[in-house]
Amino acid sequence: MCRNSCLGDKGAKTGLRAAAGSKSVTLQPWLVGLTAVVGFLFIVFVVLIVHRLLRKNRKDENSCNNENITVEVQGDETKQTSL
Known part of the structure; x- marks a missing residue:
């Protein structure tokens, strides 16, 4: 008798819930959303x-291929720029 109630409580605590009469596992909505966000970010x-x-x-x-370096001379100063 305790097996059914204990299994049901265990599923609720872990975030997994088994549908009645089947062996598939259904994720809670918040866990589905979290999985979707993590997948999208990845x-x-x-x-x-x-x-x-x-x-x-x-x-x-x-x-x-393109080594364009221009040297500008202004008076005593020399400026080197790359394009």
Whole structure:
């Protein structure tokens, strides 16, 4: 007799609830939302890392080919700028 009530209490405490007559597990709504947010943030993190790596590679290729350095002379001062 205690088995059914104890199992029901255990499911409520862990955030998992089994449907009556089946062995599937249903997550509580707050846990589903938390999982969705964590998944979304992970996808955004991966996209940003890939974008940064691609941008870095593209910048490295452009810097090797285009070494535009301009020297401006104004009186006694010399200014060096890169374009």
